[in-house]
Amino acid sequence: MNTPAAMISARYDGVLGSFHLDVAFETPMRGITALFGPSGCGKTMILRCVAGLNRLPGRLSVGDDVWQDDATGKSLEPHERAVGYVFQEASLFAHLSVLGNLRYGYRRALRKGAVEEIRFDEIVGLLGIGHLLKRATGQLSGGERQRVAIGRALLAQPRLLLMDEPLSALDRMTKEEILPYFEALHASLSIPVLYVSHDISEIGKPRHFRDRATG
Secondary structure (H helix, E strand, O other), X not given: OOOHHHEEEEEEEEEEOOEEEEEEEEEEOOOEEEEXXXXXXXXXXXXXXXXXXXXXXXXXXXXXXXXEEOOOOEEOOHHHOOEEEEOOOOOOOOOOEHHHHHHHHHHHHHHOOOOOOOOHHHHHHHHOOHHHOOOEHHHOOHHHHHHHHHHHHHHOOOOEEEEEXXXXXXXXXXXXXXXXXXXXXXXXXXXXXXXXXXXXXXXXXXXXXXXXXXX
């Protein structure tokens, strides 16, 4: 049975531009929770609110830490929230090698005093990117770029990983190629993941997705 301290609890009710988001959910602090629905229904907005990139009225707690609570006036800034964010496009640093990209968040997290729970060699091995470390990012395929982006986000030592349609820019064959790496990460790491998709075939195949949805 999950205790309140072992849950992620989110509640948002507000307007951004012309869009009204009204959502509430709880999910365990482990495993992958899919936020599924058609384009434009607010999935990405939820991730951005969790990350602190957008601000809507509500409350957010991650485990026993409160990141936002309008009743008390508390709201952590984005840099104060221990999240890793993987976008639709890999958005790697073009001036850095694969190794430089991976070490970017890793070094920053350790300098800020984060506990090294997610180890460099472990992530490189799980994602199968050891042979890519010396390459420039412009020499990578789409699937390789996204695996490096996932590794960079994880090595920032987040408490929560946010993935915003990370496979949407990939063709079907590349998607099939990368999904086993998600299985490996799920089996080896305990970090919770909020995973946004509008593709039911994408979230229906991996065994680890929890049945959560937002419309």
